[in-house]
Amino acid sequence: MLYCVLLCMNIILTVPCKCFLIWYSPAIQEKRVATVQCLSGTGSLRVGAEFLAKHYHQYFTPDQWEQIRQLMTSKALLPFFDSAYQGFASGNLDADAQSIRMFVADGGECLAAQSYAKNMGLYGERVGALSIVT
Numbered sequence: 001m002l003y004c005v006l007l008c009m010n011i012i013l014t015v016p017c018k019c020f021l022i023w024y025s026p027a028i029q030e031k032r033v034a035t036v037q038c039l040s041g042t043g044s045l046r047v048g049a050e051f052l053a054k055h056y057h058q059y060f061t062p063d064q065w066e067q068i069r070q071l072m073t074s075k076a077l078l079p080f081f082d083s084a085y086q087g088f089a090s091g092n093l094d095a096d097a098q099s100i101r102m103f104v105a106d107g108g109e110c111l112a113a114q115s116y117a118k119n120m121g122l123y124g125e126r127v128g129a130l131s132i133v134t
């Protein structure tokens with residue numbers, strides 16, 4: 001039984017990357033692909049989003065946000081904000097929303113995912129919202 005599980009895990013973890021890439025892809029040959037089993041597509045998206053949030057998250061100053069906004073606008077990129085703990089960064093709800101408001105102020109479009117699971121006195125209630133601004 002253990003062997004079967006190990007064999008299945010091996011198949012589960014090697015087939016997907018060889019399916020969207022190809023076995024002789026340089027990325028596979030050079031061992032630059034890491035694959036984890038996830039709970040279907042939604043679970044995969046969640047794990048990917050957590051990876052991005054953990055490794056690429058950084059705080060920007062308002063000036064830097066303005067540069068990012070101008071760059072994204074010039075390249076017609078659609079921003080997708082991931083906002084959690086609003087109010088916890090600066091101690092001020094409005095200040096922590098400044099970047100999103102900056103993008104929307106000049107008619108910009110965006111998506112904004114918000115978690116209220118750890119603020120607004122809703123600790124642990126898993127309250128969230130997705131807003132799409134057109």
Ligand SMILES: Cc1ncc(COP(=O)(O)O)c(C=O)c1O
Nearest residue numbers: 053082083084115116117126128
């Ligand atoms: C930036 C960011 N986005 C999303 C989440 C996930 O929010 P939730 O725990 O409400 O699912 C977190 C959680 O810590 C987070 O820090």
